[in-house]
Amino acid sequence: MTTSIDPALITRLSGEFTALGTQMGVLGRDLELLRCQLATESNAVQSTSSESAERFYARPDIPAEGRDHDSAPEGASSAAAAPTGRGSADSAPAASDSDGSAPGRSAAGTCGAPDPAVAPADRGSMLPGGVASPVPIRDTPVMPVTAGAPGAEGRPPVNVSGAGMAAGASGASGGGPMSRPGSAGGAGVPGAGMASGAAAGASIPQPGSVAGVPVSGWGQMAGAPVGLWGVQRPMPPVRREPRTPWWQRDGVISRLLAVAGVAVTLIGVVMLLVLAAQAGFFGPVLRVVAGAVFSVGLLAVGMRVFGRAGGRTGGIALAATGIAGAYLEVVAVTAIYHWVPAELGLVLALMVAAGGVALAMRWGAQALAVLVVSGAALLSPALTGELVLLAFLIVLQGAFLPVQLRRDWPLLHIARTLPVALGVLFYMAGTAFETPGRDRLYWLLAAAVAVAAIGLIGALLAVRTRPRDFTATAAFALSTLPLLAAPALFDAATAAIVSGSFAAVLLALAAASFVTKLAASLRIPAHTTVVAAIAGSFALFEACLGVTRVQTLPIALFLVALGYFAIAGQLHAKVPAAIGIAFAALGAMLFVGQASPATLASQHLASENLGISTALAAVLALAVAATALWSLRRLPGVADPGTESGLWITASLTGLYAVTAATVSLGVASATRDGFRIGHTAATILWMIAATAALLFGLRMLAHSAALAKTALVSGLLVTAAALAKLFLFDLATLDGLLRAAAFLVVGVLLLLAGTRYARAFADANNDSARN
Numbered sequence: 001m002t003t004s005i006d007p008a009l010i011t012r013l014s015g016e017f018t019a020l021g022t023q024m025g026v027l028g029r030d031l032e033l034l035r036c037q038l039a040t041e042s043n044a045v046q047s048t049s050s051e052s053a054e055r056f057y058a059r060p061d062i063p064a065e066g067r068d069h070d071s072a073p074e075g076a077s078s079a080a081a082a083p084t085g086r087g088s089a090d091s092a093p094a095a096s097d098s099d100g101s102a103p104g105r106s107a108a109g110t111c112g113a114p115d116p117a118v119a120p121a122d123r124g125s126m127l128p129g130g131v132a133s134p135v136p137i138r139d140t141p142v143m144p145v146t147a148g149a150p151g152a153e154g155r156p157p158v159n160v161s162g163a164g165m166a167a168g169a170s171g172a173s174g175g176g177p178m179s180r181p182g183s184a185g186g187a188g189v190p191g192a193g194m195a196s197g198a199a200a201g202a203s204i205p206q207p208g209s210v211a212g213v214p215v216s217g218w219g220q221m222a223g224a225p226v227g228l229w230g231v232q233r234p235m236p237p238v239r240r241e242p243r244t245p246w247w248q249r250d251g252v253i254s255r256l257l258a259v260a261g262v263a264v265t266l267i268g269v270v271m272l273l274v275l276a277a278q279a280g281f282f283g284p285v286l287r288v289v290a291g292a293v294f295s296v297g298l299l300a301v302g303m304r305v306f307g308r309a310g311g312r313t314g315g316i317a318l319a320a321t322g323i324a325g326a327y328l329e330v331v332a333v334t335a336i337y338h339w340v341p342a343e344l345g346l347v348l349a350l351m352v353a354a355g356g357v358a359l360a361m362r363w364g365a366q367a368l369a370v371l372v373v374s375g376a377a378l379l380s381p382a383l384t385g386e387l388v389l390l391a392f393l394i395v396l397q398g399a400f401l402p403v404q405l406r407r408d409w410p411l412l413h414i415a416r417t418l419p420v421a422l423g424v425l426f427y428m429a430g431t432a433f434e435t436p437g438r439d440r441l442y443w444l445l446a447a448a449v450a451v452a453a454i455g456l457i458g459a460l461l462a463v464r465t466r467p468r469d470f471t472a473t474a475a476f477a478l479s480t481l482p483l484l485a486a487p488a489l490f491d492a493a494t495a496a497i498v499s500g501s502f503a504a505v506l507l508a509l510a511a512a513s514f515v516t517k518l519a520a521s522l523r524i525p526a527h528t529t530v531v532a533a534i535a536g537s538f539a540l541f542e543a544c545l546g547v548t549r550v551q552t553l554p555i556a557l558f559l560v561a562l563g564y565f566a567i568a569g570q571l572h573a574k575v576p577a578a579i580g581i582a583f584a585a586l587g588a589m590l591f592v593g594q595a596s597p598a599t600l601a602s603q604h605l606a607s608e609n610l611g612i613s614t615a616l617a618a619v620l621a622l623a624v625a626a627t628a629l630w631s632l633r634r635l636p637g638v639a640d641p642g643t644e645s646g647l648w649i650t651a652s653l654t655g656l657y658a659v660t661a662a663t664v665s666l667g668v669a670s671a672t673r674d675g676f677r678i679g680h681t682a683a684t685i686l687w688m689i690a691a692t693a694a695l696l697f698g699l700r701m702l703a704h705s706a707a708l709a710k711t712a713l714v715s716g717l718l719v720t721a722a723a724l725a726k727l728f729l730f731d732l733a734t735l736d737g738l739l740r741a742a743a744f745l746v747v748g749v750l751l752l753l754a755g756t757r758y759a760r761a762f763a764d765a766n767n768d769s770a771r772n
Helices: 008-040 050-056 084-091 120-124 162-170 252-273 277-280 284-306 312-336 341-364 367-380 388-399 410-433 438-465 472-491 492-512 516-522 524-545 555-572 576-593 598-603 604-609 612-633 641-669 675-703 706-734 738-771
Strands: none
Touching: 162 438, 252 277, 252 284, 252 312, 252 472, 284 312, 312 341, 312 367, 312 388, 341 367, 341 388, 367 388, 367 410, 367 738, 388 410, 388 438, 410 438, 410 472, 438 472, 438 492, 438 524, 438 555, 472 492, 472 524, 492 516, 492 524, 524 555, 524 576, 555 576, 555 612, 576 612, 598 604, 598 641, 604 641, 641 675, 641 706, 675 706, 706 738
């Protein structure tokens, strides 16, 4: 078996490889010149001698015809002898261009300047196979290195035999595969002037170094080239400083000691006011005066220490202890000794807290504000357990509210809100184990309203100036908890009023974000709107519980879900849609509990549990399913076919169940003897009517929207299968006489209509395809 190799193919491949080598050579030369320019600017290059610089830019003596391939006669050799060692390189004169300048340099001797000896016409020199070279064919400036030994700059010699490198790689050998057809010795091959002239075993001169500057990459890879395509020396691993343990960091120990000192000192103040009184030590006046003097002294010392070098931490701790101690003194005077009325005590407490606010703002110390609020709030319950305690906690919450307008102190949000919210919830939980008076319940309700109002106002004022203040929104969510729990303390009517009013405020705030003008003036961020919507929806659910009974609760929930779905579809908003899904799911669970499948299948159970309320709930469930399908399809990100098909199928199944429950409930509520059977007959017929409508709609939409048509057809076929299954598995055994016959007749006629229209639609589609 013989094979013939096309010489033209070999020629083309030779030319392509040669062009690639030339381009790589030019790229390497440009990179080398760039490196050279950067090296000349460094101090190391400035200190080198002019002789080593001339040696660096020296090139082998190449005849002029070796550079200009277009002017070389056919068959002439372009090979030139290359220097074989350092001795020959030092003794031989450096090759120069026609103007006497070193190759690869300008007349001024600038490193990397263009070579004026190479005309722009060289860029169009011909490659083997007649391919025009896009770049000028020039020689790389090299510096000879002694064969067989590392160079003076620490570079290894690279020995290449003439038969291997010169003949095989550059086409210097006449019979080599890279030889140009019709030429001798690789004449006309770019780069052959250097490669073919290299003697066997001679060292290839390594460019890329200035005397005294080592080349990176020496010793990186055995036999790897260095200089022009040298392997870069890998960066040494970065030595990371060992992480300092947290207890050794600057200021940690001092802060811990300061916080511990504040806590211990305040506990001592509480012991002085409470335990000393229980043990009979000192008198009330002496205890109060001693505590007040001690608190004022701590505050004075703290202000003095704060102004000294390194005294910030100690000054804040001392001042916070003094202010919190003074606040506890006011609580004790009001709640324990009853020396002042509650109103005056609250005013005094507000004054003390205002002083703490002013000092914290002046020093710019969040720690001072947090320590004052936390210390006073956590230790006040040790002084009194009366409802007046909630008033003092509310004073703390409101007194530090102005700080949030000027300072971004997120910890203060939680510190001033969490204690009072937990305190109100604790007192509310305590009412479950006793029979509180009506006055006590209304005081708890007033406290819950105050906490929610302060939390709402503080959050709105904070997020208007700092939209990304998530801590303010979290504090607002905490402040709503007491008022959401308050309806459980009252009767249904009062609970409905409280929860309904709270829901109206919160939902109005959430709805304002969707009104352009109001949203621009209020500037409420999305996270605050979401919290308001969720809290308001929960309050609305509580209102639904207060105004309905068990039988009518699904009706209220379905009405709320219907409204949320309508808003979501109109505004393309996901939050109302999610809340609507939650209300619809709750209503569906209650509805299925009343009209379960077992109840719908049994005449006895249906007569006991179903009625007008169930029928109304079923109609609303059908409306919710349709509205949810419409609104969810309008939301962004729900347009993919899989999700849309799932929505259609879910809505279809929900509609089937709702239709059955509605017809059976109406039949039972009619109080006729066959009302149950009439309801099931109507349900089967309505199922088949809905299936036929879906099929006809899908066939009509085939020419407009293939995806919608497919979804409608699939839904119609599923409903058809469900109607037939009910007809043969349930109606055939349950119905009798005229009702059974009517069901079969109507379903059969509708099936004939659907089948005929189905066949006609596909026949028309085939005819249109044939004509086209």
